[in-house]
Amino acid sequence: MNQTAAQGARALLPRWVVPVVPEGRVLxxxxxxxxxERIAAVVPVAELEAGHPGIERLELPxxxxxxGLVNMxxxxxxxxxxxxxxxxxxxxxxxxxxxxxxxxxMGPDYVRAGTRLAIAEMxxxxxxxxNDNYFFPDVAxxxxxASGMRSVMGMPVIGFPTPWAETEDEYFRRGxxxxxxxxxxxxxxxxFVPHAPYSVGxxxxxxxxxxxxxxxxxxxxxxxxxxxxxxxxxxxHGLHPLDRLxxxxxxxxxxxxxxxxxxxxxxxxxxxxxxxxxxxxxxSNMKLASGIxxxxxxxxxxxxxxxxxxxAASNNxxxxxAEMRQxxxxxxxxxxxxxxxxxxxxxxxxxxxxxxxLGMEDEIGSIxxxxxxxLATIRLDRIETQPVFDVISQIVYAVPDSQVTDVWxxxxxxxxxRELTTLDEAEVLESCxxxxxxxxxxxxxxxxxx
Amino acid sequence: MNQTAAQGARALLPRWVVPVVPEGRVLxxxxxxxxxERIAAVVPVAELEAGHPGIERLELPxxxxxxGLVNMxxxxxxxxxxxxxxxxxxxxxxxxxxxxxxxxxMGPDYVRAGTRLAIAEMxxxxxxxxNDNYFFPDVAxxxxxASGMRSVMGMPVIGFPTPWAETEDEYFRRGxxxxxxxxxxxxxxxxFVPHAPYSVGxxxxxxxxxxxxxxxxxxxxxxxxxxxxxxxxxxxHGLHPLDRLxxxxxxxxxxxxxxxxxxxxxxxxxxxxxxxxxxxxxxSNMKLASGIxxxxxxxxxxxxxxxxxxxAASNNxxxxxAEMRQxxxxxxxxxxxxxxxxxxxxxxxxxxxxxxxLGMEDEIGSIxxxxxxxLATIRLDRIETQPVFDVISQIVYAVPDSQVTDVWxxxxxxxxxRELTTLDEAEVLESCxxxxxxxxxxxxxxxxxx
Numbered sequence: 001m002n003q004t005a006a007q008g009a010r011a012l013l014p015r016w017v018v019p020v021v022p023e024g025r026v027l028x029x030x031x032x033x034x035x036x037e038r039i040a041a042v043v044p045v046a047e048l049e050a051g052h053p054g055i056e057r058l059e060l061p062x063x064x065x066x067x068g069l070v071n072m073x074x075x076x077x078x079x080x081x082x083x084x085x086x087x088x089x090x091x092x093x094x095x096x097x098x099x100x101x102x103x104x105x106m107g108p109d110y111v112r113a114g115t116r117l118a119i120a121e122m123x124x125x126x127x128x129x130x131n132d133n134y135f136f137p138d139v140a141x142x143x144x145x146a147s148g149m150r151s152v153m154g155m156p157v158i159g160f161p162t163p164w165a166e167t168e169d170e171y172f173r174r175g176x177x178x179x180x181x182x183x184x185x186x187x188x189x190x191x192f193v194p195h196a197p198y199s200v201g202x203x204x205x206x207x208x209x210x211x212x213x214x215x216x217x218x219x220x221x222x223x224x225x226x227x228x229x230x231x232x233x234x235x236x237h238g239l240h241p242l243d244r245l246x247x248x249x250x251x252x253x254x255x256x257x258x259x260x261x262x263x264x265x266x267x268x269x270x271x272x273x274x275x276x277x278x279x280x281x282x283x284s285n286m287k288l289a290s291g292i293x294x295x296x297x298x299x300x301x302x303x304x305x306x307x308x309x310x311x312a313a314s315n316n317x318x319x320x321x322a323e324m325r326q327x328x329x330x331x332x333x334x335x336x337x338x339x340x341x342x343x344x345x346x347x348x349x350x351x352x353x354x355x356x357x358l359g360m361e362d363e364i365g366s367i368x369x370x371x372x373x374x375l376a377t378i379r380l381d382r383i384e385t386q387p388v389f390d391v392i393s394q395i396v397y398a399v400p401d402s403q404v405t406d407v408w409x410x411x412x413x414x415x416x417x418r419e420l421t422t423l424d425e426a427e428v429l430e431s432c433x434x435x436x437x438x439x440x441x442x443x444x445x446x447x448x449x450x
Numbered sequence: 451m452n453q454t455a456a457q458g459a460r461a462l463l464p465r466w467v468v469p470v471v472p473e474g475r476v477l478x479x480x481x482x483x484x485x486x487e488r489i490a491a492v493v494p495v496a497e498l499e500a501g502h503p504g505i506e507r508l509e510l511p512x513x514x515x516x517x518g519l520v521n522m523x524x525x526x527x528x529x530x531x532x533x534x535x536x537x538x539x540x541x542x543x544x545x546x547x548x549x550x551x552x553x554x555x556m557g558p559d560y561v562r563a564g565t566r567l568a569i570a571e572m573x574x575x576x577x578x579x580x581n582d583n584y585f586f587p588d589v590a591x592x593x594x595x596a597s598g599m600r601s602v603m604g605m606p607v608i609g610f611p612t613p614w615a616e617t618e619d620e621y622f623r624r625g626x627x628x629x630x631x632x633x634x635x636x637x638x639x640x641x642f643v644p645h646a647p648y649s650v651g652x653x654x655x656x657x658x659x660x661x662x663x664x665x666x667x668x669x670x671x672x673x674x675x676x677x678x679x680x681x682x683x684x685x686x687h688g689l690h691p692l693d694r695l696x697x698x699x700x701x702x703x704x705x706x707x708x709x710x711x712x713x714x715x716x717x718x719x720x721x722x723x724x725x726x727x728x729x730x731x732x733x734s735n736m737k738l739a740s741g742i743x744x745x746x747x748x749x750x751x752x753x754x755x756x757x758x759x760x761x762a763a764s765n766n767x768x769x770x771x772a773e774m775r776q777x778x779x780x781x782x783x784x785x786x787x788x789x790x791x792x793x794x795x796x797x798x799x800x801x802x803x804x805x806x807x808l809g810m811e812d813e814i815g816s817i818x819x820x821x822x823x824x825l826a827t828i829r830l831d832r833i834e835t836q837p838v839f840d841v842i843s844q845i846v847y848a849v850p851d852s853q854v855t856d857v858w859x860x861x862x863x864x865x866x867x868r869e870l871t872t873l874d875e876a877e878v879l880e881s882c883x884x885x886x887x888x889x890x891x892x893x894x895x896x897x898x899x900x
Contacts (some may be wrong), residue, residue, distance in 0.1 A: 082836070085842040087778075087792040120833045227786075286779035287847070289788035316847040317834060328537075329736035336677075338739035343535040383570045384767060384851070386532070386879060387886035393533040397737070397766040401834070402852035428833060436837030 009035040010056040011048055014065040014377055016391050019367040021350045024344040027392045031057075032065060034373040037410035041369050052157070062381035063405065064391055066347070067366050068128025068150075068374035069320040070354030072279045073220075073258045073308025075134045077114030079121065080105075080435050081313040084443075090226045098313060104442040105435075106163040111136040113431045115143040120420055121318045123149060125401040126376035126411045129364060131256070131279075131308065133193040133220055135164040138178045141188050148414045148422045150374060152194025152358055154220050155179060157204050170378030172211075179215065185265050189217070189358060196222040197233055197241045197427065199407050202248060209249035218254050218358060220279075225259035225289040226240045242267060251276060256357055258308065259284075260298075265273070268294070272301045277357035280349070282326040283317075283445045284310035296340035305353040307346075314315050324350045328396060343396035373411040379403050460506035461498055464515040464827055466841050470801045471816040474794040476841045481507075482515060484823040487860035491819050502552070512831035513855065514841055516797070517579025517816050518600075518824035519770040519803030522729045523670075523708045523714050523758025525584045527564030529571065530555075530885050531763040534893075536563070540676045540702060540738045544760055548763060554892040555612040555885075561586040563881045565593040570870055570878050571768045573599060575851040576826035578859045579804070579814060581729075581758065583643040583670055585614040588628045591638050594739040598864045598872045600824060602808055604643030605629060618654050622661075629665065637860065638810060639667070641706070646672040647683055647691045652698060659699035668704050668808060670729075675709035676740040692717060708749075708758065709734075711741030722751045727807035730799070732776040733767075734760035745779045746790035756804040757796075769851050772799045777802050780848060793846035823861040829853050 012034060017027040019042065031048045033055065034039040043051060085097035100256040111134065124131060129150040132140055137153035144151040155175025156164060175192070182188045188422075192208045194200040212219050224230070224241060233241045241261075245251045256367035260278050263271070271278065280293050299305050307327055309318045324346040331341035341349075355365025364374050378399055380388050385398050407415035414422050462484065467477040469492065481498045483491040483505065493501060528548075535547035561584065572580060579600040582590055587603035594601040603627025606614060615621040625642070632638045642658045644650040660668050674680070674691060683691045692713075695701045703725035710728050713721070721728065730743050749755050757777055759768045774796040781791035791799075805815025814824050828849055830838050835848050857865035862871050 080837060081839075083839045083847060085495060086840065086843045086847060087782075087789050088487060089788045093788075117833065117836070124833065141888060197803045283779065286783040287784040287788065289786050289790070291786075292783060312848075316843070317850075319850075329733065332537075333736040333742060334731040336739050336741075338543075338737065339537055340739070381566065381879070383574065383875065383878060383882075386567070386882045387889070389532070389534045389886070389890070390536065393536045393766070398762075399531060400767075400769075400850055402850060425833065427837060429831070432833075432836045436839070439837070440839070 009033060009040060009052065009364060011059060012058050012060060012065060012375070013045060013050060014060040014063045016064040017367060018064055018392060018395070019346070020067050020348055021368065024392065032367060032375070034408070034411050035252040037373060037417050039367060039369055039371050039373050042367060045250050047364035060406070061378050063377040063379050064395065065367065065375055065377050066126070067351045067364065068376050068407065068409065069126050069350050070306070070358070070365060071122060071127045071309055071318065071345065072354045072357060073128040073281055073310055073318050074130045074132050074318065075121065075311030076118035076120065076130065076132050076140060077111045077134050078311035078313045079118035079318065080110065080114040080432065080439065081311070083317050084313060084439070085315070086287070090290060091312070093288065101439060101443050105439055106135060108136050108139045110435065112143055113137045113435050115140040116147070116423060116428055117432055118312065118318055119144060119147045120423050120425065121148050123147070123407055123415050123420060124404065124418065125319045125321060126378065126404040126407060127318070127320050128374040128376065128407060131191070131220060131354070131358065135162060138181060141178070141182050144167045145185060145187055146422070148187070148409050148412050150187045150364070150409055152191050152218070153178070153182070154190035154191045156193050156195070157200055158195040159199050159201055159204070172207065177382060177428070189360070190215070191218045191220045193220045196225070197244060197400065198229060205245070205248040205250060212254050216337040218256050220256040221258060223257040223260055226288070227262065229262055232312045241447050242270065250386065253277070259290065260293045262284050263294065265297065268297055268301045268303065271298070272303050275307060277304045279306050279357070280327055281308045281310040281323070282330045283323060284314045286330070288314055292330060292334045296332070296335040297326060299341065299345065304353050304356055305349050306357050307350045321395070321399055321401055324396050343390070343393045346396050347392060375408045376404055377406045380406050459483060459490060459502065460508060460715045462508050462510060462515060462825070463495060464510040464513045466514040466874065467492065467817060468514055468516045468797070468842060468845070469817040470517050470798060471511050471818065473798050474842065482817060482825070484858070484861050487823060487862070489817060489819055489821050489823050492817060496604045510735060510827050513829050514845065515817065515825055515827050516576070516845065517801045517814065518826050518857065518859065519576050519800050520756070520808070520815060521572060521577045521580040521768065522706065522756040522760055522772050522804045522807060523731050523760055523763030524568065524580045524582050526568035526580065526582050526590060527561045527584050527761070528761035528763045529768065530560065530564040530882065530889065531761070532766050534763060534889070536737070536766070540740060542544070543738065543764070551889060551893050555889055556585060558586050558589045560885065561589045562593055563885050565590040566873065566878055567882055568762065568768055569594060569597045569599050570873050570875065573597070573857055573865050573867065573870060574854065575769045576828065576854040576857060577768070577769060577770050578857060579823040581641070581670060581804070581808065585612060588631060591628070591632050591635070595635060595637055596860050596872070598637070598859050600814070600859055602639035602668070603628070603632070604639050604641045606643050606645070607650055607658060608645040609649050609651055609654070622657065638896045639810070640665070641668045641670045643670045646675070647694060648679060654694070655698040655700060662704050668706050669700060670706045671708060673707040673710055674712035676738070677712065679712055679855065692720065701729070705789070709740065710736050710743045713744065715747065718747055718751045718753065721748070722753050725755060729756050729758045729807070730777055731758045731760040731773070732780045733773060734764045736780070738764055742780060742784045744784070745777060746785040746787065749791065749795065754803050754806055755799050757795040757800045766798035770800050771849055771851055773873070774846050793840070796846050797842060823858050825858045826854055827856045829855050
């Protein structure tokens with residue numbers, strides 16, 4: 001384990017650079033100069049020596065350099081529940097499997113171990129920033145800082161008692177305490193994470209709308225995920241969920257609306273006008289048969305669409321490369337248009353669109369001078385990714401996570417030739433084995449699956 | 451490169467064995483005894499010594515042993531066209547990109563290099579048998595035999611001249627010559643591969659129906675892949691493609707019908723009655739926006755559904771693990787039923803269902819005494835696949851190809867700790883680089899993709 005912090009100036013020399021902005025651009029024979037935690041320059045290799053005499057060079061042959069991926073919807077600690085209950089509908093999965101298991105194991109120790117497992121997986125897959133939605137964000141934030149990973153951690157609000165908080169007031173009190181504790185941490189942002197319209201009351205939503213404005217932070221919400229949510233909202237509140245959120249002051253550019261499979265054509269212009277960001281989680285939506293978010297139409301209407309993996313319990317991996325591919329594929333087949341969400345657009349959704357939704361567009365999400373050096377390199381010289389006719393197509397449609405070789409967050413090399421430098425892999429695996437035992441015992445399950 | 455042939459008796463001792471038949475079964479503490487090219491026994495480890503004293507043991511800790519995967523629809527050589535033209539509709543993709551490129555490069559050298567690249571990728575991903583559909587099957591078969599991989603190679607028939615054959619008669623003559631040349635090769639099967647109803651005439655189809663019966667081989671056909679095929683068949687032949695094939699004597703258990711996205715509920719009982727096998731290629735169908743094959747309904751009606759990757763030019767990988775996952779996910783979201791195609795069923799589709807369609811159910815597709823030792827081991831001890839609550843869920847929903855460690859075909863270890871033993875990886879890559887150059891020059895493309 002090598003605790004390399006951000007270093008002085010050095011030049012990365014990959015075969016290709018995909019800066020993401022402008023969309024579709026592929027640079028060859030360019031160097032990316034990193035100084036401390038930031039990108040200092042992107043220059044033709046021929047001009048490197050003149051502008052940066054004697055600079056340290058890191059050759060990255062046959063590799064493409066991309067901005068680190070931004071995972072816009074994670075429940076990190078749930079990595080420990082990967083594969084616990086599959087092939088089930090959302091409400092049975094939640095009520096009969098996930099929530100009972102969480103009830104038994106929820107606490108700082110579980111969140112610490114689970115978040116560490118998730119971060120190890122995400123970093124090795126080229127993700128440099130994640131937007132988390134879970135309990136004990138203070139514990140998760142400590143793990144993320146220690147791992148050198150960037151994250152936005154949510155303050156949970158849900159309409160029933162959990163080990164994190166008993167009452168509505170306690171949810172807000174503990175959340176705001178967490179916010180104050182981490183607000184100055186450079187790698188950590190905060191958000192509100194009310195669970196969903198069906199599990200959070202009007203009073204709590206109104207309070208969130210006010211506080212999010214005061215603190216200038218996003219509201220990260222499961223919204224219109226599965227069939228029945230419109231009907232139950234009308235029955236309980238007399239309103240469509242979008243009308244209810246609008247009335248409560250939440251339908252605006254702070255809102256990160258996750259899933260959105262239950263919207264129709266009429267909702268799209270309204271979402272565009274309001275500046276709502278949509279977070280698409282195609283693997284999870286497909287696996288739980290929740291429905292299909294009309295990503296191509298949202299994108300065409302100017303809605304900022306980003307991509308998230310959801311938790312490993314409903315995916316069952318935390319790969320944004322896979323989720324990008326799925327975004328493109330599902331958009332094409334569901335719209336009947338093979339030109340919908342082309343590869344370069346999918347890559348934008350997994351990088352700069354996420355940065356924009358988090359209010360961090362000037363800091364991350366593309367490779368440009370002045371931005372944070374959140375970067376990933378992918379090798380394309382393996383059998384699985386040869387030949388290379390189009391670098392961006394290759395990244396989106398063919399590259400497996402295992403070909404991500406090196407990752408930097410704020411200039412710090414957190415993955416080096418596929419090895420984690422800030423986390424001890426053996427320790428992560430050992431703790432994972434212990435938790436598997438503990439969870440299996442708690443729920444009376446047999447790991448063999450028989 | 452280690453040209454290990456099938457050895458004498460030895461016992462494989464993985465942590466888990468998933469025999470596939472019976473569906474859903476997971477064995478722990480079992481050994482699989484392999485003798486020569488066949489599986490001799492599956493026994494509890496405690497009984498191994500008594501039944502097989504002193505047998506050579508291969509410990510496979512933290513690994514699951516599965517039957518080798520059966521890729522039911524490949525255009526292997528097209529691996530060299532991976533990423534050449536993406537985000538395009540089927541007919542533009544075929545007519546403006548793939549066919550013009552093929553016209554320039556088609557020949558034995560291209561097929562040799564491309565098939566070798568595809569086999570390298572497929573073996574490393576746990577695929578031990580592929581059902582191929584391309585030109586120069588004699589060349590592809592030579593490569594497959596030399597690589598120690600099992601395959602069924604098709605005799606192409608298409609209604610226009612290609613470098614393989616000029617006239618209908620020549621297609622049949624060359625095809626049957628190939629059949630005679632390879633009929634006694636234990637690793638090679640043969641089939642007819644008429645391209646599609648819209649590109650093959652009645653006379654050729656009738657001849658295929660007769661010859662396939664005489665030779666007792668399958669007919670592997672692109673069928674109802676994309677919108678418009680029903681209408682154009684009615685316009686040209688006055689018949690729905692299924693009626694036309696029925697009239698020509700092809701709608702029966704020899705038919706391997708690939709894609710089938712344009713069928714409706716009324717077609718399903720008819721396909722079941724006829725014993726047609728359906729080959730589902732979800733990644734390709736999604737990427738080309740061809741449509742969605744109603745796999746859950748076909749399966750429920752008793753149709754034998756198998757899985758194929760299609761060619762790398764429309765996928766863009768040859769991973770059956772990914773295709774299994776996609777089969778399960780797409781079936782769930784398109785049927786609105788999260789219980790559709792559960793993990794164990796997806797695994798059956800990628801193994802024993804394929805074997806059944808090829809008429810090889812007694813030889814391959816599951817782990818059972820007397821069957822061919824076509825096997826793959828997958829390590830589950832990495833961060834990306836921990837914890838393990840359900841082994842089969844893990845294989846289908848979480849395992850990346852890079853965790854396939856060892857592969858045997860007919861008892862011969864063709865992949866050993868991720869290294870190919872029958873192919874020289876450096877040579878495959880070198881030849882791939884040459885072909886990329888040749889193809890780029892031919893079509894005037896710039897590899898940078900800019």
